[in-house]
Structures are given as structure tokens and as C-alpha cells.
Amino acid sequence: MQAVQTILKDISDKYPHERDFHQAVKEVFEDVIPYIENNDDIEKLSILERMVEPDRVIQFRVSWQNQKGEIEVNRGWRVQFNNAIGPYKGGLRFHPSVSLDTFKFLGFEQTFKNALTSLPMGGGKGGADFDSKGRSDADIMSFCHAFMLELHKHIGPDYDVPAGDIGVGGREIGYMFGMYKKLSGRFDGALTGKSPSFGGSLIRKEATGYGAIYFLENALKHNGEDLKGKSCVISGAGNVALHAAKKLIEKEAKVLSLSDSKGSLYFKDGMSKDQLEELFELKEIKRGRLSEYSQGDYRDGQEPWDIECEIAVPCATQNEISEEEAKTLIKNKTKWIVEGANMPTTAQAVKILHAEGVSVLPGKAVNAGGVSVSGLERTQNATYLPWTAEKVDEKLKEIMKDIHDLCVDGSVNQEKINYVQGANIAGFKRVAEAMMAYGSL
Numbered sequence: 106m107q108a109v110q111t112i113l114k115d116i117s118d119k120y121p122h123e124r125d126f127h128q129a130v131k132e133v134f135e136d137v138i139p140y141i142e143n144n145d146d147i148e149k150l151s152i153l154e155r156m157v158e159p160d161r162v163i164q165f166r167v168s169w170q171n172q173k174g175e176i177e178v179n180r181g182w183r184v185q186f187n188n189a190i191g192p193y194k195g196g197l198r199f200h201p202s203v204s205l206d207t208f209k210f211l212g213f214e215q216t217f218k219n220a221l222t223s224l225p226m227g228g229g230k231g232g233a234d235f236d237s238k239g240r241s242d243a244d245i246m247s248f249c250h251a252f253m254l255e256l257h258k259h260i261g262p263d264y265d266v267p268a269g270d271i272g273v274g275g276r277e278i279g280y281m282f283g284m285y286k287k288l289s290g291r292f293d294g295a296l297t298g299k300s301p302s303f304g305g306s307l308i309r310k311e312a313t314g315y316g317a318i319y320f321l322e323n324a325l326k327h328n329g330e331d332l333k334g335k336s337c338v339i340s341g342a343g344n345v346a347l348h349a350a351k352k353l354i355e356k357e358a359k360v361l362s363l364s365d366s367k368g369s370l371y372f373k374d375g376m377s378k379d380q381l382e383e384l385f386e387l388k389e390i391k392r393g394r395l396s397e398y399s400q401g402d403y404r405d406g407q408e409p410w411d412i413e414c415e416i417a418v419p420c421a422t423q424n425e426i427s428e429e430e431a432k433t434l435i436k437n438k439t440k441w442i443v444e445g446a447n448m449p450t451t452a453q454a455v456k457i458l459h460a461e462g463v464s465v466l467p468g469k470a471v472n473a474g475g476v477s478v479s480g481l482e483r484t485q486n487a488t489y490l491p492w493t494a495e496k497v498d499e500k501l502k503e504i505m506k507d508i509h510d511l512c513v514d515g516s517v518n519q520e521k522i523n524y525v526q527g528a529n530i531a532g533f534k535r536v537a538e539a540m541m542a543y544g545s546l
């Protein structure tokens with residue numbers, strides 16, 4: 106479609122280095138062409154042109170003093186992408202590889218993901234090029250405090266509500282919320298992912314991984330299957346990966362692997378509950394590496410995608426599965442890709458997988474459980490009423506089922522559901538309808 110091609114060319118001319126952002130826009134816009142063709146107002150009101158420009162980009166210096174007394178300088182960002190359906194909402198990522206491109210891609214994706222949850226949340230994302238690996242707790246605290254010294258001016262419970270992402274877990278949110286509270290003089294829901302002891306929701310830390318598996322269960326059920334005995338390969342060993350593994354084991358699926366940026370851990374007969382508990386302790390408490398774990402087969406420098414499995418669950422980072430990995434998965438007869446991470450499968454890999462009948466369950470739907478429970482945390486903060494873990498988990502299950510059903514409805518092909526397209530159309534439609542209602546804004 107000409108309008109879509111013109112915009113794709115326009116953003117690659119204007120922002121030639123923002124490759125992840127181009128990829129994210131291309132994937133969404135090409136999928137929603139059937140919807141745009143039936144809605145003249147999308148072109149008439151320049152909805153696509155407006156959707157690719159963030160409402161605003163905030164970029165700032167984070168200078169801070171490390172434990173040795175040295176001053177270090179990092180770059181921080183917050184991309185407030187689109188608040189058509191609610192206050193900006195989306196995580197903060199601390200990783201040395203990030204740039205404005207990363208946050209534009211993530212903020213754009215977040216806008217449609219949040220729309221799928223049916224909760225009132227717009228899209229935003231942010232973070233810093235800070236590398237927390239090997240840092241002392243004191244350094245992490247100083248950095249988080251310095252980051253919030255600037256960020257607090259741009260957030261608030263009804264305006265922009267950040268949360269965690271890669272490199273930002275409960276510890277970092279605690280340091281940042283402490284500083285936010287001090288600077289603003291307010292105790293409110295301006296950040297989610299807080300500890301339940303000071304306003305956080307139970308199940309928030311589990312929500313993304315659990316939600317991913319609830320989504321998968323719905324998709325399997327739609328196809329007349331279930332999880333029992335299914336072999337699963339997981340990448341990553343962080344928040345999403347570990348909780349996805351926990352839920353899979355609980356459902357009697359076989360978890361064959363976890364990985365980190367240095368290698369993968371292979372459990373030929375499936376990981377046991379006890380082994381997973383030890384890995385939780387290694388990663389969350391000791392903050393160690395998978396290579397330090399003595400059980401399982403540690404494969405130095407190797408990704409897990411060559412391990413034969415029925416279900417692949419990428420939970421590390423973007424573009425983990427490209428053409429080569431996709432071909433290996435196809436050769437090994439993998440039937441489902443469950444994107445726990447954001448955009449872990451490249452567009453080309455998705456094409457190859459779809460052509461071979463592999464179902465790709467897209468991140469913006471699969472991992473929306475995290476932001477959904479963040480939304481529920483906002484509700485609890487606004488009403489001053491904490492919910493029980495059971496209540497949050499039930500609500501999470503309901504939301505994941507609804508997102509699954511929205512994706513099914515959005516798929517043009519009803520014989521073989523295209524979940525990627527279904528998610529894109531359902532999310533896009535909600536945001537576009539709100540933007541059209543506001544006129545030219």
C-alpha cells in the first residue's frame with residue numbers, strides 16, 4: 106500500500122540509524138493494511154504519520170559519583186510515545202547497548218501492547234546506557250538516585266508511569282521510588298513494580314512470565330492441544346525467563362534450557378522444580394552467572410536454539426531469532442514461538458516461520474501480562490487497597506485470555522490464526538480510533 110511505503114521511506118530517510126524502530130513500524134503497518142484499506146479516515150487524518158512521531162523525547166545527562174569517588178556520566182532517555190488511550194506507561198531499561206532507537210522502538214511497540222490489555226494506558230519507554238554488571242549495590246543506588254533527579258520532573262501517576270525492564274528490577278525501582286518520593290513530597294503510583302511492602306502489587310514480578318504461559322495455554326487450547334509433556338526451550342535467565350520456566354514446570358511441560366549473554370544451560374531430561382529454585386537463588390539473590398551452576402550441561406558461548414523442542418520461548422532481548430535460528434527451529438520441527446521478550450524474532454524470521462506453518466505468538470500480546478499487572482498496581486495505589494495474590498493472578502489470567510481472543514479476532518485468516526497480524530490489528534485499531542476522535546491533535 107502506497108501510504109505505508111511512503112511513511113516507511115520517510116522515517117528511514119529522516120532517522121537512518123534507527124533500525125530497530127524502522128523494523129517495529131514496518132511490522133505493525135504492513136500487518137494493518139487490511140484495516141487501513143477499509144478506513145478512509147486513517148489516511149485523511151494522517152493517523153500513520155502521527156503515530157510514528159513520539160509525543161516527545163526527553164534526553165538527559167546522568168552524572169553520578171561511584172563508590173571510588175569518581176564522577177561517571179551516562180545518558181538517560183524517556184520517550185513518551187503516545188497517550189491517546191491513557192497516561193504513558195512502559196518500563197525503564199538499563200543496558201550499555203541502548204540508544205534513542207531502542208526506546209523509540211520499544212515505546213512504539215508498547216503503545217499497541219498496552220492497547221491490547223484494554224486498560225487505560227498509553228505507550229512510553231525509557232532508561233539509560235548504564236551497565237549494572239559487576240557494580241556494587243552502593244553504585245547501583247547512586248546511579249538510580251541520580252537518574253531520578255532528572256526523570257521525576259517528567260512523570261506522575263496520571264501522566265507517565267514507568268516500571269522495570271532489562272537491568273531494572275525490584276531493587277532499582279526501590280531506589281528510584283525512594284528518590285521520587287523525596288523530591289516530589291508525594292507517595293503515589295508514579296512508578297510500578299514496587300515492592301508490595303510499599304505499594305507494589307503481588308504477582309507483578311511473576312506477571313510477564315506467567316502471563317506468557319497463560320497466553321500460550323489459550324493458543325494451544327484453540328488448537329486442541331495442551332502443555333502437558335511439551336518440550337520447551339527458553340532463552341534468557343532474567344525475570345521473564347525464570348517465571349515462564351516456573352509456570353511451564355507447574356503445568357508439567359519440560360523445560361530444556363535457560364541462557365544468558367555468555368552461554369546456555371541444557372537440561373536433557375527437563376529441569377526439575379528444585380533445580381529451578383536453585384537458579385532463582387543464583388540469579389535473584391546471588392546475582393551470579395549461569396556458568397556458575399553445576400547441574401545441567403553448560404554450553405559456553407552457545408544460544409539454545411539448536412536444542413530440539415516443540416515450543417521455543419525467547420525471553421532475553423530483541424532480534425535473538427533471525428533467519429538462521431528460524432531455519433534450525435523449523436528443521437527441529439518446532440511448532441510454536443512464544444515471544445516473552447520484545448521483538449525477539451526478526452521480521453524475516455517471522456516470514457520464514459509462518460511459511461512453514463510455525464505459529465509465532467508476538468511479544469506485544471504474549472508479554473503484556475507485566476504491564477497489565479502494572480495497570481492493576483495503579484488501580485490498587487489509586488484506591489489505597491492492596492489485592493490478594495489470588496485476585497491479581499485470576500485477573501491476569503482473564504486479561505491474557507481476552508488478549509488472546511482479540512488476536513484471534515484480528516487475524517484475517519481464520520483457518521490458521523496469524524497471531525502477529527491479529528495483535529497488530531487489534532492494538533492499532535484501539536489507538537487509531539482514539540486519535541481520530543481527538544481530531545487533529
Ligand code: NDP
Nearest residue numbers: 271272313341342343344345365366421422446447472475
Ligand atoms: P532481565 O534483565 O531480568 O533479564 C534479561 C536476560 O536476558 C538476562 O539473562 C540477560 O543475560 C539476557 N540478555 C540480555 N541482553 C542479551 C543479549 N544481547 N544477548 C543474550 N542475552 C541477553 O530482563 P527481563 O527478563 O525483565 O526482560 C527480558 C525481555 O522481556 C526484554 O525484551 C524485555 O523488554 C521484555 N519484557 C520484560 C518485562 C518485565 O516485566 N520484566 C515486561 C515485558 C517485556 P545477561 O545477564 O548475561 O545480560
